Amino acid sequence: MRLGLCCLFVEEDIRFRTTTASALSKLNRNQRADKLRTLAKQNAASLYAAIDYCANHGIGCFRVNSQILPLKTHPELGYHTDLLGAEIIGAFRRCGELARRTDTRISFHPDQFVVLSSPKGRVVENSLAELEYQAEVAEWIGADVINVHGGGGYGDKRAALERLASAIGDLSERARSRLTLENDDRTYTPRDLLPICVQIGLPLVYDVHHHRCHRDNLDVETATKRAIDTWNREPLFHVSSPRDGWRSDNPRSHSDYIDLRDFPSFWDELDITVEVEAKAKELAVRKLKTALERRTKRNAAQASQLSTSDRMG
Numbered sequence: 001m002r003l004g005l006c007c008l009f010v011e012e013d014i015r016f017r018t019t020t021a022s023a024l025s026k027l028n029r030n031q032r033a034d035k036l037r038t039l040a041k042q043n044a045a046s047l048y049a050a051i052d053y054c055a056n057h058g059i060g061c062f063r064v065n066s067q068i069l070p071l072k073t074h075p076e077l078g079y080h081t082d083l084l085g086a087e088i089i090g091a092f093r094r095c096g097e098l099a100r101r102t103d104t105r106i107s108f109h110p111d112q113f114v115v116l117s118s119p120k121g122r123v124v125e126n127s128l129a130e131l132e133y134q135a136e137v138a139e140w141i142g143a144d145v146i147n148v149h150g151g152g153g154y155g156d157k158r159a160a161l162e163r164l165a166s167a168i169g170d171l172s173e174r175a176r177s178r179l180t181l182e183n184d185d186r187t188y189t190p191r192d193l194l195p196i197c198v199q200i201g202l203p204l205v206y207d208v209h210h211h212r213c214h215r216d217n218l219d220v221e222t223a224t225k226r227a228i229d230t231w232n233r234e235p236l237f238h239v240s241s242p243r244d245g246w247r248s249d250n251p252r253s254h255s256d257y258i259d260l261r262d263f264p265s266f267w268d269e270l271d272i273t274v275e276v277e278a279k280a281k282e283l284a285v286r287k288l289k290t291a292l293e294r295r296t297k298r299n300a301a302q303a304s305q306l307s308t309s310d311r312m313g
Contacts, residue, residue, distance in 0.1 A: 001268065002060025002105065003292075004236075004275035005050075005285050012282060013051045014225045017042050018070040024077050033083055036070065040084050043068050044091035047141070051095055053103035058287055060235075061273045062099075063107045066130075068137060073129045089140060096142035105273055106143035106200050107236065108134045108178075115151035117164040135175035145236055147205050150188035157188070161196050168200060180205045180236070185252045189216035190223040194230070203231045208225060208264060209237035209277070220264055228272070235270075238276040239263055256262050256280040258288045260295065268296055 008016070017039050024032055044194050047064065054062050069084075071077050080091065099106050104164060114127040154160050168176060181197055182205040183190045190211060191206065197204045206227035218226070228235045241259040242251035256279040267274065278284035 001269055001292075002273050003285050003289055004061030004063060004105070004107070004273055005054060005282055006063040006109075006275055006277055007065040008281050009050070010279075010283060012053060014046050014053060016019055016046050016065050016068065018067045018292060020036055021071060021074055021077055032077070035080075036079060037084060037088060037112045039070050040068075041088050042092065043070075045093045047092070048098060050204060051098050051102065051106075052105050053282070054099075054104050056059045057282070057286060058289060059282070060103070061105040061163050063109055063275055064137070064141070064143065066108065066111050066134065069133070072133045073126065075126070077170075078129075087244050092137065092140040094138055099100075105145075105234070105236075106138070106141050107145035107147065107273075107275070108138060108143055109147045110134060111148075116148065116149055116167040117151035117160040118152070119160075121164065124163070124175060128167065128170055131179070132172060132277060135172065138178055139174055143225075144178055144233060145180050145203075145205070146175065147180045147182050149182050149184045149237070157192060165200050166276045168202070182207055182238070183210050183214075185213040186212040186264075187214075187244060189214055191216035191218050191228065193208060194226055197230045201232075203227075203233075203235070205236050205238060207240075207255075209238065209240040209242070209262070212246070217235065221266060224267070224270075230232060233283045234273055236273040236275065237267070238275050238277055243279075256281055257284045258291075260288070263288065263292065265295070265299075267298075268292060 019039060024035065049063050070230060103207040109309055110130055113131050115123055116127050118124050131146060138146060150164060151160065168179065180203045181193055185192055190206060193204055204227040206223055211223060239258060241260065241262045242248060243253040243255045254277055258276060276285045276288055
């Protein structure tokens with residue numbers, strides 16, 4: 001099992017830079033291009049540092065921020081990747097080489113405006129453009145997951161999921177082959193999504209926190225097994241803990257750290273990636289990693305004691 005760090009750092013001096021449409025629109029065309037190239041170059045260097053950090057701290061996966069290329073698909077200010085030039089694209093490719101060399105998995109999780117099930121054609125069109133951009137970068141850096149939610153139910157979840165399946169058919173192979181679908185905490189449970197995942201060959205990213213917030217008739221163990229069955233590569237799951245506890249009015253908000261009780265114990269022995277969605281970022285991953293190692297040692301010691309008792313008995 002490997003743990004994953006999501007996008008940002010709170011303690012390490014590794015930062016990803018972006019800009020706003022308002023700031024960029026005040027520049028002339030050449031200035032915009034220079035600004036975007038500068039940001040992309042800095043972000044490639046930061047991504048290299050992030051992968052290196054993960055590799056040196058036993059963190060097996062890094063999720064890349066969707067704005068790694070700022071405003072890439074903005075309707076007025078968007079741009080083609082040719083603007084970056086071979087040197088910057090080469091810097092991203094070196095990130096992929098480092099990830100492969102250190103066996104660090106790379107993933108994407110597009111922003112909430114990516115909604116393939118929307119009844120609005122423009123929303124779907126923009127979503128497809130965003131996925132194609134992330135797939136291009138994913139190809140450079142060797143990312144194998146671009147994970148999305150099902151979106152809204154719009155009063156008819158079956159029809160919404162049919163629209164989602166149709167939209168997926170419009171993706172390129174490099175985007176389609178990396179796409180995954182995740183259960184959410186308000187609309188789509190694992191039971192809702194598993195049939196379409198099986199139908200169109202889409203892996204399910206099982207989020208156990210979301211499932212506990214928005215339940216169906218599957219227990220965690222069953223949902224885990226059925227999610228694993230949808231994957232043709234190492235499964236990727238999510239874990240988080242509620243900020244104010246499970247008895248709070250809103251258990252959906254993420255805590256700074258992971259309560260070990262929220263990490264299913266039977267996951268410890270699975271060959272999966274678990275992205276840690278916690279506000280304390282790398283600190284939370286490192287703390288959870290230590291807690292899991294202690295739990296594994298404790299369980300092994302208890303099993304050894306039982307085995308000894310059986311032999312003596």
